[in-house]
Amino acid sequence: MIRLFTVLLLMMIAVAAFAQDRCIYFSEYVEGAGSDAAFEIYNATGEDIDLSLVVIDLLIDSSPSEVLTLTLSGVLQNGDVYVVAHPDADAAILMITDMTSEVCSFDGNDVLRLSHDGTIVDMLGVPEDDSVWGADTVLRRLVTICCGNVVFDSAGEWAVYPIGSWDSLGEHTTNCEVVAGDHRSWSGVKSDFW
Ligand SMILES: [Ca+2]
Ligand SMILES: [Ca+2]
Ligand SMILES: [Ca+2]
Numbered sequence: 001m002i003r004l005f006t007v008l009l010l011m012m013i014a015v016a017a018f019a020q021d022r023c024i025y026f027s028e029y030v031e032g033a034g035s036d037a038a039f040e041i042y043n044a045t046g047e048d049i050d051l052s053l054v055v056i057d058l059l060i061d062s063s064p065s066e067v068l069t070l071t072l073s074g075v076l077q078n079g080d081v082y083v084v085a086h087p088d089a090d091a092a093i094l095m096i097t098d099m100t101s102e103v104c105s106f107d108g109n110d111v112l113r114l115s116h117d118g119t120i121v122d123m124l125g126v127p128e129d130d131s132v133w134g135a136d137t138v139l140r141r142l143v144t145i146c147c148g149n150v151v152f153d154s155a156g157e158w159a160v161y162p163i164g165s166w167d168s169l170g171e172h173t174t175n176c177e178v179v180a181g182d183h184r185s186w187s188g189v190k191s192d193f194w
Pocket of ligand 3: 028040171
């Protein structure tokens with residue numbers, strides 16, 4: 001009986017470890033002509049998120065000393081996306097935009113940083129490196145990615161689409177339920193005890 005309780009306890013710990021590793025992160029980046037600029041964030045945490053805890057920073061030309069900051073508001077439901085666009089973006093973008101902000105004043109050589117509850121959880125671009133990585137393009141997070149990454153991995157985590165591909169803005173799908181990110185394995189949890 002004690003053995004059974006131990007197993008049940010460990011299973012609960014494993015589930016908790018899994019839950020902690022589910023995240024909020026950037027799911028899409030849009031940079032087009034003129035002010036056509038937007039990004040999308042996705043809530044894969046398993047619970048609804050208080051967006052007043054979510055802060056987006058734009059490091060202009062990737063400079064850590066030239067920063068525009070946006071604090072979101074409202075609630076983002078689990079499995080839903082939130083779209084922020086430049087106020088002068090194309091009407092087709094604004095139609096599916098939840099919030100407009102000057103924080104979308106990026107043109108391809110900048111850093112976008114996402115913080116949740118005071119912790120940086122995802123980043124596009126590299127601070128202090130103003131080489132162009134995201135001009136006239138659309139980047140969508142791969143369906144296998146279930147968490148943010150503070151080290152921008154353009155080749156490993158993002159699919160590139162041509163300028164003007166806005167058809168996925170406002171929606172995001174993942175197979176995180178199946179792949180489950182890099183959560184701790186059952187044997188890893190067990191090794192804490194045995
Ligand atoms: Ca552009
Ligand atoms: Ca720039
Ligand atoms: Ca999308």
